[in-house]
Amino acid sequence: MSPLLTPWCHWLSWSRRSSAGNPCSAPVATGRGRPAPFPGRATATLASCVCALTLHAAVAPGQFTLQRRLDPPAAPRNEVGRFYLDAAVFSVADESLANLRLFDDTGAETPFVVRRSVPVRQVVRRVPFPAPSPVTAFRELSGNRVELTVARDARSPQAAEIRLESGVRNFEKLVSVYGSTDGQTWAPLAKDEAIYDYTRFVDVRKDAIPVTPGPYTLYRIELGNIVERKDSPLVQIVRQTRGGDSETETSSFLREPFRIERVLFVEQREETVAEQLAVETAEFDADGPSVVTDTRERRTVATFDAGGRPVTRLTLRTEDENFSRAARVEGCRVDTPDAWQELASGRLTRIRAGRIRQDALSLDIPETRCRRLRLTIDNEDNPPIAIAGIRLSEIRYEALFFPKAGRHYALAAGGRGFDVPRYDTAAVLQPVPSGSADLWTLAAATPVPPAPAPRWTWPTGRTVLVAVLVLMATVLAIVIARLARRVDITGA
Numbered sequence: 001m002s003p004l005l006t007p008w009c010h011w012l013s014w015s016r017r018s019s020a021g022n023p024c025s026a027p028v029a030t031g032r033g034r035p036a037p038f039p040g041r042a043t044a045t046l047a048s049c050v051c052a053l054t055l056h057a058a059v060a061p062g063q064f065t066l067q068r069r070l071d072p073p074a075a076p077r078n079e080v081g082r083f084y085l086d087a088a089v090f091s092v093a094d095e096s097l098a099n100l101r102l103f104d105d106t107g108a109e110t111p112f113v114v115r116r117s118v119p120v121r122q123v124v125r126r127v128p129f130p131a132p133s134p135v136t137a138f139r140e141l142s143g144n145r146v147e148l149t150v151a152r153d154a155r156s157p158q159a160a161e162i163r164l165e166s167g168v169r170n171f172e173k174l175v176s177v178y179g180s181t182d183g184q185t186w187a188p189l190a191k192d193e194a195i196y197d198y199t200r201f202v203d204v205r206k207d208a209i210p211v212t213p214g215p216y217t218l219y220r221i222e223l224g225n226i227v228e229r230k231d232s233p234l235v236q237i238v239r240q241t242r243g244g245d246s247e248t249e250t251s252s253f254l255r256e257p258f259r260i261e262r263v264l265f266v267e268q269r270e271e272t273v274a275e276q277l278a279v280e281t282a283e284f285d286a287d288g289p290s291v292v293t294d295t296r297e298r299r300t301v302a303t304f305d306a307g308g309r310p311v312t313r314l315t316l317r318t319e320d321e322n323f324s325r326a327a328r329v330e331g332c333r334v335d336t337p338d339a340w341q342e343l344a345s346g347r348l349t350r351i352r353a354g355r356i357r358q359d360a361l362s363l364d365i366p367e368t369r370c371r372r373l374r375l376t377i378d379n380e381d382n383p384p385i386a387i388a389g390i391r392l393s394e395i396r397y398e399a400l401f402f403p404k405a406g407r408h409y410a411l412a413a414g415g416r417g418f419d420v421p422r423y424d425t426a427a428v429l430q431p432v433p434s435g436s437a438d439l440w441t442l443a444a445a446t447p448v449p450p451a452p453a454p455r456w457t458w459p460t461g462r463t464v465l466v467a468v469l470v471l472m473a474t475v476l477a478i479v480i481a482r483l484a485r486r487v488d489i490t491g492a
Contacts (some may be wrong), residue, residue: 059418060107061101064099064101064412064413064414064415065413065414066088066089067445068442069410069442070410070411070443071440071441071442073439073440076403078437078438079402080401080402081402081438081440082400082437083441084117084398084442085397086442090307090309091307092308092413092414094334094416096420098419098421099415101411102399102409103409104404104407105408105409106407110401110409111401111402111421111424112425113423113426114397115400116279116395116398117396118433119278125270126160126161126267127269128163129265129266132263133264133265135149136218141222144225145224147220147221147223149220149221150219150221151218152218153217156267157267158215158267159211159267160211161210161211161266162208162219162221162265163207163209163266164207164263165207165260166260168259169200170197170199171258172196172228173194173196173225174192174194175190175193175209175221176188176190176193177211177221177222178219179214179216179219180217181215181216181217189211189219190209190210190211195208208266213268221263223258228258279395279396280395281393281394281396283391283392283393284391285392286305286306286390286391286392287304287305289304289375289387289390291387293379298378299378299379300376300379300385301375302375302377302387303372304372306373306392308369310395311365311367311393312364312395313362313363313364314344315362315392315393316361316375316385316390317391318350319386319388320385320386321350323348323382323385324348325377327345327363327375328345328375329342329345329365329373329375330342330373331343331370331372331373331374332370332372334369334370337371340374343373344363344365344366346363348360349361367395373392375390400429400437402425411442
């Protein structure tokens with residue numbers, strides 16, 4: 001019930017109780033010889049009408065001019081669904097997007113939230129296991145090679161990489177890795193993969209071997225050239241003076257084994273990262289701009305339909321060269337389709353002179369939804385630019401909702417007199433990343449079946465408020481008039 005009616009309903013309840021137990025409230029004879037009804041009865045009737053008008057009528061799909069079926073993804077993976085608003089939706093949506101609703105196949109209204117789409121990208125992260133893997137076996141092989149077996153807990157993620165951590169510097173090894181689930185059958189996962197450290201030349205080191213992920217619990221690792229021969233830092237110099245001076249330099253060598261400090265398994269995770277500092281945009285060509293050159297005003301005007309889409313940039317397409325012209329963009333906003341207002345201004349430039357190549361054929365526009373746009377180019381005394389087309393850039397908007405299993409959904413749009421819906425789930429859905437929601441697809445538009453003509457059209461918004469105030473004033477006038485008649489009659 002409307003808060004405006006609260007005192008009237010309290011007064012009505014009190015008046016009924018008073019009339020039941022107060023002899024002064026008995027009917028009074030009128031001049032026509034019959035009792036006058038108690039004014040509370042008329043008040044009750046009119047107050048009931050007021051209460052009925054303030055009841056909120058549910059929004060139905062038939063009240064909208066456009067319906068679009070939503071097709072789900074082939075394999076839904078998330079609890080949240082999303083879909084893009086396209087040109088057909090923007091062409092009938094008002095500026096506040098109040099005339100958009102989402103319905104399921106039972107006709108029930110489904111809460112959703114519309115927001116700018118944030119671009120996302122898939123990244124691959126390699127995360128080491130929290131603890132080193134135990135070595136279960138070790139043996140030396142011929143040819144300066146060793147072999148070690150490492151165990152992986154079957155409950156841990158599958159390994160995508162094996163990292164051999166060592167404090168040794170300046171080395172180069174070849175590593176082969178085999179995987180097994182039973183310790184008997186071994187599958188090759190990496191063959192002669194190089195690990196190295198070139199610290200003596202440059203800060204370059206590689207100690208990880210990528211392997212094919214699988215359900216292996218045992219890994220056999222073979223390392224070649226396990227012991228390297230390196231020059232000793234001590235150099236012996238021998239000089240001979242008889243028969244001429246000569247100098248001989250001799251070096252000794254060190255044999256340095258490769259010590260493995262620990263073995264780490266590394267898992268590979270695919271994560272969705274949102275580009276928080278950007279919004280997703282799309283480009284489209286304006287349909288058939290109407291180009292008129294006004295020789296008297298020395299300007300060229302191109303007018304075209306923008307379809308109510310959230311445009312943020314205009315780019316001129318032309319084959320002409322060597323010009324720099326002042327230009328401005330004007331538009332008719334969605335809610336004021338007949339009023340032109342300036343949106344942006346600047347210069348359109350293309351220079352081809354020698355090695356100079358300069359293109360500045362775009363004008364940035366504050367995000368504006370307009371039915372029509374027009375580009376005005378000041379020619380001055382120059383020949384007009386041949387406009388081959390106009391390309392527009394728009395911000396992509398998406399709607400998020402919670403789909404229920406087994407339900408089918410449709411978007412309804414268009415129409416007038418709707419208030420902006422307020423859903424509790426808006427605060428929940430707003431922070432959900434775009435990549436964490438399944439992408440649904442808007443199907444082609446379907447005609448809305450004509451709704452049966454109602455005997456009474458429920459008013460909404462401001463109309464309800466005006467009707468309530470008028471009826472309340474009427475009720476008050478009737479009550480005052482009847483009370484005045486009673487006072488006059490009893491006084492007479």
